[in-house]
Amino acid sequence: xxxxxxxxxxxxxxxxxxxxxxxxxxxxxxxxxxxxxxxxxxxxxxxxxxxxxxxxxxxxxxxxxxxxxxxxxxxxxxxxxxxxxxxxxxxxxxxxxxxxxxxxxxxxxxxxxxxxxxxxxxxxxxxxxxxxxxxxxxxxxxxxxxxxxxxxxxxxxxxxxxxxxxxxxxxxxxxxxxxxxxxxxxxxxxxxxxxxxxxxxxxxxxxxxxxxxxxxxxxxxxxxxxxxxxxxxxxxxxxxxxxxxxxxxxxxxxxxxxxxxxxxxxxxxxxxxxxxxxxxxxxxxxxxxxxxxxxxxxxxxxxxxxxxxxxxxxxxxxxxxxxxxxxxxxxxxxxxxxxxxxxxxxxxxxxxxxxxxxxxxxxxxxxxxxxxxxxxxxxxxxxxxxxxxxxxxxxxxxxxx
Amino acid sequence: xxxxxxxxxxxxxxxxxxxxxxxxxxxxxxxxxxxxxxxxxxxxxxxxxxxxxxxxxxxxxxxxxxxxxxxxxxxxxxxxxxxxxxxxxxxxxxxxxxxxxxxxxxxxxxxxxxxxxxxxxxxxxxxxxxxxxxxxxxxxxxxxxxxxxxxxxxxxxxxxxxxxxxxxxxxxxxxxxxxxxxxxxxxxxxxxxxxxxxxxxxxxxxxxxxxxxxxxxxxxxxxxxxxxxxxxxxxxxxxxxxxxxxxxxxxxxxxxxxxxxxxxxxxxxxxxxxxxxxxxxxxxxxxxxxxxxxxxxxxxxxxxxxxxxxxxxxxxxxxxxxxxxxxxxxxxxxxxxxxxxxxxxxxxxxxxxxxxxxxxxxxxxxxxxxxxxxxxx
Ligand SMILES: Cc1cc2nc3c(=O)[nH]c(=O)nc-3n(C[C@H](O)[C@H](O)[C@H](O)COP(=O)(O)OP(=O)(O)OC[C@H]3O[C@@H](n4cnc5c(N)ncnc54)[C@H](O)[C@@H]3O)c2cc1C
Ligand SMILES: Cc1cc2nc3c(=O)[nH]c(=O)nc-3n(C[C@H](O)[C@H](O)[C@H](O)COP(=O)(O)OP(=O)(O)OC[C@H]3O[C@@H](n4cnc5c(N)ncnc54)[C@H](O)[C@@H]3O)c2cc1C
Numbered sequence: 001x002x003x004x005x006x007x008x009x010x011x012x013x014x015x016x017x018x019x020x021x022x023x024x025x026x027x028x029x030x031x032x033x034x035x036x037x038x039x040x041x042x043x044x045x046x047x048x049x050x051x052x053x054x055x056x057x058x059x060x061x062x063x064x065x066x067x068x069x070x071x072x073x074x075x076x077x078x079x080x081x082x083x084x085x086x087x088x089x090x091x092x093x094x095x096x097x098x099x100x101x102x103x104x105x106x107x108x109x110x111x112x113x114x115x116x117x118x119x120x121x122x123x124x125x126x127x128x129x130x131x132x133x134x135x136x137x138x139x140x141x142x143x144x145x146x147x148x149x150x151x152x153x154x155x156x157x158x159x160x161x162x163x164x165x166x167x168x169x170x171x172x173x174x175x176x177x178x179x180x181x182x183x184x185x186x187x188x189x190x191x192x193x194x195x196x197x198x199x200x201x202x203x204x205x206x207x208x209x210x211x212x213x214x215x216x217x218x219x220x221x222x223x224x225x226x227x228x229x230x231x232x233x234x235x236x237x238x239x240x241x242x243x244x245x246x247x248x249x250x251x252x253x254x255x256x257x258x259x260x261x262x263x264x265x266x267x268x269x270x271x272x273x274x275x276x277x278x279x280x281x282x283x284x285x286x287x288x289x290x291x292x293x294x295x296x297x298x299x300x301x302x303x304x305x306x307x308x309x310x311x312x313x314x315x316x317x318x319x320x321x322x323x324x325x326x327x328x329x330x331x332x333x334x335x336x337x338x339x340x341x342x343x344x345x346x347x348x349x350x351x352x353x354x355x356x357x358x359x360x361x362x363x364x365x366x367x368x369x370x371x372x373x374x375x376x377x378x379x380x381x382x383x384x385x386x387x388x389x390x391x392x393x394x395x396x397x398x399x400x401x
Numbered sequence: 402x403x404x405x406x407x408x409x410x411x412x413x414x415x416x417x418x419x420x421x422x423x424x425x426x427x428x429x430x431x432x433x434x435x436x437x438x439x440x441x442x443x444x445x446x447x448x449x450x451x452x453x454x455x456x457x458x459x460x461x462x463x464x465x466x467x468x469x470x471x472x473x474x475x476x477x478x479x480x481x482x483x484x485x486x487x488x489x490x491x492x493x494x495x496x497x498x499x500x501x502x503x504x505x506x507x508x509x510x511x512x513x514x515x516x517x518x519x520x521x522x523x524x525x526x527x528x529x530x531x532x533x534x535x536x537x538x539x540x541x542x543x544x545x546x547x548x549x550x551x552x553x554x555x556x557x558x559x560x561x562x563x564x565x566x567x568x569x570x571x572x573x574x575x576x577x578x579x580x581x582x583x584x585x586x587x588x589x590x591x592x593x594x595x596x597x598x599x600x601x602x603x604x605x606x607x608x609x610x611x612x613x614x615x616x617x618x619x620x621x622x623x624x625x626x627x628x629x630x631x632x633x634x635x636x637x638x639x640x641x642x643x644x645x646x647x648x649x650x651x652x653x654x655x656x657x658x659x660x661x662x663x664x665x666x667x668x669x670x671x672x673x674x675x676x677x678x679x680x681x682x683x684x685x686x687x688x689x690x691x692x693x694x695x696x697x698x699x700x701x702x703x704x705x706x707x708x709x710x711x712x713x714x715x716x717x718x719x720x721x722x723x724x725x726x727x728x729x730x731x732x733x734x735x736x737x738x739x740x741x742x743x744x745x746x747x748x749x750x751x752x753x754x755x756x757x758x759x760x761x762x763x764x765x766x767x768x769x770x771x772x773x774x775x776x777x778x
Contacts, residue, residue: 136735138666161736206741208750214736274532274764276577284767343526343556343757347599347607362597362609371602371753375746378731379739386735388676 040089049122084255129173189236254300449517480648494523532760720762
C-alpha cells in the first residue's frame, strides 16, 4: 500500500515535527491558537506561508515542477497530522488550493510564470468573486457583466461574500459575457491583477462574530485587460467546474477537528461540572465527547481511504458527501466547545482575540475562541455550495433514470 | 387552570408592543449599541411610567402585584425587540431579592428600583458551578459589626451601571450545602470591589466582579438562610428569560418565513423548495412547543405548583428549541444570515445567552432525568 517503508515514514515524521517545532514565530503560533474560522488571521497566515515556502513546503499537493513536494499520500497525511498537533494557522486556501492548481492545468505559460511563484510565496492573495446578491446557490444566474472593448473588458455589477477581498491584491471572478443560450453558456473566467482598479469599491461586511471576514465588491465601468481570461470567452463555467475537480483528490480536514477536540478535552479537565466535580468526570459529557470523537475518527478513516485512492473516488457524489460530513462535524465540535465554555463564552472579547494585542482573555483561551468559532462555523454549511444543494447532488447519484 | 390571557394582560402586552414598535426598531437598537450606551434611559423611563418596572412587586412597595403571567406578557415583546435594558437584572433578580427582605436598608433601596430611579444588579453566578444555588461558595466571614466578603462573581448583568449589588454568599458550610447562604447589599464603589466590565454577545453590559476583603455592616444583610429565596427568585427570572427567548423565536420564525417567501433562486422563492418549506415547518413546530411549555409553566407558577423539575423542563426545552430555530433561521438566510447587519444572528445570540444563564439545557435535562430516576418527581 505504501511506497515508503515504515522506517522512512517515521524519519519523515520526525523531520516534519522538528521543523514545525522551531520554524513558526510566536505571532504565528498565537494566530494558530486564535483561529476561529476556516480562514486564519490574514497577516500571520501569509507570514507563515512565506516561511513554509522557503522550506519548499507551501504546497505539498502541487506537481513538483511547479513547486510541490512530490510527497506520497502517506507523507501528506503525516504532514497534516504533525501540523495540527501544533495549533498552527491553516494556510489560506484561495491561492494555493484554487487559483494555483487551476492555472497549472489551464493557464497560459505567461499566466503561470507571472502568478505561480507569487502564489507560493504568499506575496499575492486571490479573492474569489463568484457570488452576487441575487446569485448564490443559483450561481449560473450571475449578472456582473464584462463587455469587450479593444483589448479590454469593461466590468459592471457587484460581487458579494468575497472572503478577504479587503486584504487581497488579486481577484479571480466569473462574469457574464453573453446572454445567449443557457445561463451557464455566457460566463467567462477572469483574473484581475488588482483589487483597486479605478471604479472598484470594496466594502467589508461584519459577520456574526464581529469580524469583517467577507466583503461586497462594486464594479462601476472597471477596465481590465482581456489577457486575464482563463479559457475561452463564454466558457468560464467549465473552467470553474474544473476547479472543483481538485476536490476529488480529497483533503485532510479531520486533523483540525482532532485538534479542537483535544483542546476541548483538556479544557474540560479544568472546568467544573454544574453537578459539582470536574466536567471531564461528568458521564453525560463523556458520552457526548465519545460520540463526537467517534464521528471525527470516521471522517479521518474516510479521508484516508480517499487520499489513498480507494475506488470510492469514482462515486460522483463523493465531494458532496465529504463536504456535508465535514461541515456538519465542524459545527458539532463548535457547539461542544461553547458547552464547555458555558457562561464564559458570552463576553465579547474582540480585543483579546486580536493577534498581538497583548490583552489577556477574561477566561481561558478556549473560552475566548469558543463563541466566535461557533458563530463563524454556521457558515460552513452555507459556503462552498450549501448543504441543501450538496444533498440534492448526492440524491441525484441515487435516482434511477 | 386558565391559559388564556386576561383583557388586562392583552392590553399590557399591546401597549408594550406599541412602545417598542415605535421606538425600539432594530436599527435604533443597533445605533444605541454602537454608541456604547448601556441602554436607553428614555425607554427605561417609559417602562417606569407604564408601571412595568413595578409590575412584579407588591403594592406596599409601590408595585402592582403582578403575576408571572403578567411578566411573561411583557417579556415576550422584550425578546422580540432584543431589549438591552436591565429588566431581568435589576427588577426580576436584584429587585425581587430585596423585596423578600424586611430590612429598612433593603426597603429603602427597593423603593428607588421600583421607580427606575436607580438600578441594582444580582451578583450570583460563579461560573459553571452555580446553576444550583447550593453551589455558591463566595465567602462571607463574620467580622466585627458585620461580614467580610471575599471571592469572585462572574457574568453579573448590569453590574457596571448598578447603584447596588445584591450578592449571594456563604456564611457557613461548603458547597453543596443548601444551608449557610446569605444575600448582601454591596455598594459597588466600596473598597475591595473590582469590576471588569464587558458587553455580552447579545448586547447587554455585564461584568466579572472580585470581592477582596469587602467589609459589610450587619444591616446590609438582606437575607440569611437564603437558599429558598434564591431558588424562588431565580425560578421566576428563568420563566421571564424563557419568555424573552420565546419572543425572539417568534421574531425569527416570522422574519425567516418572510425572507424565504421573497428570496428567489432558480427563478422561484426558496420557500417553494421542499427542504426549505419543511425546515420552516419544523421551526413552527419548535415554536409552538416552546410557547406551550412557557405558557403552561407560567400558569403552574401562578398556581403555586411549579416544582424544580417544571422549571428545568422549561429551561431545557427553551434552550434546545431556541437553538434549533436560530440555527435554522441562519441557514435559511444563506450568506445574509451570517452578517451582523441583519437581526437574525442577534436573535440567535440572545437565545444562546439565555440558554447559558442559570444552567444550560444539558444541565436542566440531566436535572430532570436525575430527579425522575431517583424517584424525586
Ligand atoms: C463565510 C462565507 C464566505 C464566503 N466566501 C465566498 C467567497 O469568497 N467568494 C464567493 O464567491 N462566495 C463566497 N460565499 C458565498 C457562498 O458561496 C453563498 O453564500 C452560497 O452559495 C449561498 O448563496 P446565498 O448566500 O445567496 O444563499 P441562497 O442561495 O439565497 O440560499 C438561501 C437558502 O436557500 C437554500 N436553497 C437555495 N436554493 C435551493 C434549492 N434549489 N433547493 C433547496 N434549498 C435551496 C440554500 O441552501 C440556503 O439555505 C461565502 C459565504 C459565506 C457565508
Ligand atoms: C398502519 C397503517 C394503517 C392504515 N390505515 C388506513 C385506513 O384505515 N384506511 C385507508 O384508506 N388508508 C390507510 N392507510 C394508508 C395510508 O393512508 C397511506 O399509506 C398513506 O396515505 C401513504 O400512502 P402510500 O402508502 O401510498 O405512500 P406514498 O404516497 O406512495 O408515499 C411514499 C413516501 O413518499 C412520500 N411522499 C409522497 N408524496 C410526497 C410529497 N408530495 N412530498 C414529499 N414526500 C412525499 C411519503 O411521505 C412517503 O414517505 C394505512 C397505512 C398504514 C401504514
